[in-house]
Amino acid sequence: MQKFNLSVDMGGGIVLQGYVYEDLPLAAALKAAAMQVDQSADQARATIIGGSLRVVEYEMAEKEAAAFKSVDFQGEVPPTVQAVVDAQGVGAQEAAEGILAETAAWRGALCEIRTARLKGKAQVLKATSHADAEGLADAAIAAIRDSIAGITTA
Numbered sequence: 001m002q003k004f005n006l007s008v009d010m011g012g013g014i015v016l017q018g019y020v021y022e023d024l025p026l027a028a029a030l031k032a033a034a035m036q037v038d039q040s041a042d043q044a045r046a047t048i049i050g051g052s053l054r055v056v057e058y059e060m061a062e063k064e065a066a067a068f069k070s071v072d073f074q075g076e077v078p079p080t081v082q083a084v085v086d087a088q089g090v091g092a093q094e095a096a097e098g099i100l101a102e103t104a105a106w107r108g109a110l111c112e113i114r115t116a117r118l119k120g121k122a123q124v125l126k127a128t129s130h131a132d133a134e135g136l137a138d139a140a141i142a143a144i145r146d147s148i149a150g151i152t153t154a
Contacts, residue, residue, distance in 0.1 A: 037141060061103075
């Protein structure tokens with residue numbers, strides 16, 4: 001968890017800027033720690049997904065690959081599946097199955113990220129000391145990072 005040069009918006013026009021974690025009032029420290037859990041989740045999602053337009057692309061590929069699979073990989077190869085065939089030099093079935101496996105992996109990781117983020121923030125915001133909040137935030141951030149280990153997307 002970052003502990004130096006922190007900025008915390010306390011609401012009501014009160015913004016604490018440039019603080020060291022231990023010097024923040026407890027309420028501000030809890031907000032700072034919770035904010036870092038959110039930021040870690042944002043970074044993890046961006047690592048596996050990229051931008052929002054890439055999500056649209058991945059979902060389109062998933063839909064086309066699933067439709068192709070539903071007809072036993074027969075007929076015209078959908079464009080998003082054909083793109084993988086052309087890029088990787090694999091067969092259409094292998095490409096479609098790869099798309100579906102990737103999709104399942106990143107969707108699972110997104111669920112794990114969400115679970116770790118929500119649980120971590122809830123725990124952090126209930127902490128009764130700076131040290132407890134820091135430990136809980138660090139554990140949540142580690143769980144978030146672990147959730148994307150080995151996840152790749154095209």
